[in-house]
Amino acid sequence: MKKIFLIIALFGLVTLLAIGFLSQKDYEPDNQMKLKEKYSKKGKKAVDHSQFSVLQQDFNNPKQVTQACVSCHNMTAHQVMNSNHWNWEREEYVEGRGIVYLGKKNALNNFCIGSHGNEQSCAKCHVGLGYDENGKLFADSSNIDCMVCHDNTGTYVKATEKAGEPVSTLNFNEIAFSSGKPTRSNCGVCHFYGGGGNNVKHGDLEEAMFEPTKEIDVHMGTDGVNMQCVACHKTEQHNIAGKLYSLSSMNRNRAYCEDCHTSTPHADDILNEHNLKVACQTCHIPTYAKANSTKMYWDWSTAGKLKNGEPYHEEDSLGNHTYLSIKGSFEWDRNVKPDYVWFNGTASHYLKGDIINDTTKPLILNKLHGSYADDESKIYPTKIHVAKQPYDPINKMLIQPKLFSEKKGEGAFWKDFDWYKAAEVGMKESGLPFSGKISFLETEMYWPVNHMVSSKENALSCNECHTRSENGRLSKLTDFYLPGRDYNAAVDTGAIIMLILSFLGIVTHSIVRFLSKRKNKGEVNNG
Amino acid sequence: MAKKLVYIYPGFERFWHWMQAILIFFLAFTGFEIHGSVEFFGFREAVRYHNIAAYMFLGLIIFAIFWHLTTGQWKQYIPTFENIKGQLNYYLFDIFKNAPHPTKKTVISKLNPLQKIVYFGLKILVIPMSVTSGLLYMFYRYPSKYGVEAINIQSLEFIAVFHTIAAFLLISFIMMHLYLITTGETITSNLQAMLTGYEELDVADEEKTETNQVQLKVEANK
Known part of the structure; x- marks a missing residue:
């Protein structure tokens, strides 16, 4: 009977041991193999645009190309004109504000602050041609710039400060012949340079991503699956999935890792459970700005210093600007560990003209909502960009300065280096009051980090x-x-x-026991 | 009263005891790594091993319950206040005077009243506390979407703190236990008994054994 118990118990334990160890096998999930197979296939184009007769003409300007595009793609103009890339704004419902058209027109950031009055310069990154301050552009479909997204030669570049026109030396015929789906270079030509230079804004999007290694991004690595931006940012009718929370409030039309990888991508259940509260990015993007530095701090208050009456710049050892007369002082960083925040997909924004209630602490320009207690929140990695930017201490609002102008004397800070004038003109053009007083306020912007995904071997370890x-x-x-x-x-x-x-009790007890035993023995012996 | 070598701990009981000892030590070690007190396996491995050992411990508990119920050995643990003062007196004073143990150890009554109370407390409070909080720790989900709202535990803290308290209680028990087993006839006689199953006991006369049996039956019927 006893033997039987012993045997049963041993057998049971061996079984439990076996289950425990065998259930923890490390293997690559089937889904990931399928994804690798799917995205490794590089399909050939279905259409060769160079054979179309309408493209055989000599193009002298980009509008002619657009016209030729539209002659076949005759139902696409309204799609583009409904897109964020065209309108620079989205319809958003914001708690406490109602329906807001949120975009570059009314939001302020802590880089070049705002687009108003500076459109000529900002329009370098608009999918239109000839940006018109009065907004006429937005109604005219002939202003659509098809090539900036669909050029597959990798040569199309917009000119600086020319309101969205391309540089004049381009071969438009070659570009038109090459037309196809957007590649990394189409997206990158704007999105890698946001904020006025490479990797200034995002930290995880920069020119190293044109031809990255797997080390930099496991999806886009040219030595790996070599995926393009639009593989994840799936696009239907020119509406591109995945948007950024520096400029959007509602949780919709997003691109998630889970769209391809499912919410249970690991073989290990404990790792899968983390997905309830931890975004994929948190573990799989251990650092950002892996190749070039990203801007972490921007102090506008030091801007305007001149040497011999001329603006100047200073650089660090890596060639990053640490001072520019037109913009102020900067701090940069590379291989940065992200800051982690709870985020449920919604955000609120400081909009131009909003009153700042508390000027004693840093003003958050885009507050990402979330907390542990909120069911929808997960931990996300972010880049926090800190700046000191001009604000009006009397009216308690951030100042939209006039920055860009072609000539001196129009109040533009980048020409005249006069904060007072730049603020006066900028606020007037924005239709906002200006008290005449300028101060500098610390502000923060939160940039969720989604790119520069590392291979699983380099993901964060538990500890x-x-x-x-x-x-x-x-x-x-x-x-x-x-x-x-x-x-x-x-x-x-x-x-x-x-x-x-x-422990002390045990030690005392054992000492007394030992001593008394000797004493007792002694007594016995003596007796 | 004569001394006689008695088979007091049957095979399964010894197996259960030692398996339990190994598992509790292992669980404590990996557990305190998860707690952040020590570093050895690494967090991930510590969690993995802790979970495997926890399942083994659960399996062992199920076998032990079965064994206790079918053999009637569970009656050994019914707490009694009888002679508890004597037992306390012994550990605090009489032990230093080389006095004999106040409780007679027999096959049908292996435990002294203090042991009965402490082991009963372990079985009914500490181990269940440890197991329940441990299972919750493993299977707790927050948010438990589409689950039962009423058991949507909002914080792990409550579970984790209870699990930690149970662990500390077990450790302090083991410390005391390790010391008190040296208070047998000789320092190692209790240990030897748990290893071999045999212990040299004072064999009481037939009468007394019968009294004990009657007493056990009466208690069982209560």
């Missing part, structure tokens, strides 16, 4: 977050209990005191 170390990745997110990081101090202290007392 980067599950640690008591102050350098732990999540050491600042304290609104929840994290195993390995948190403990109840009262319980731990109480327990340790209890264990020490028990």
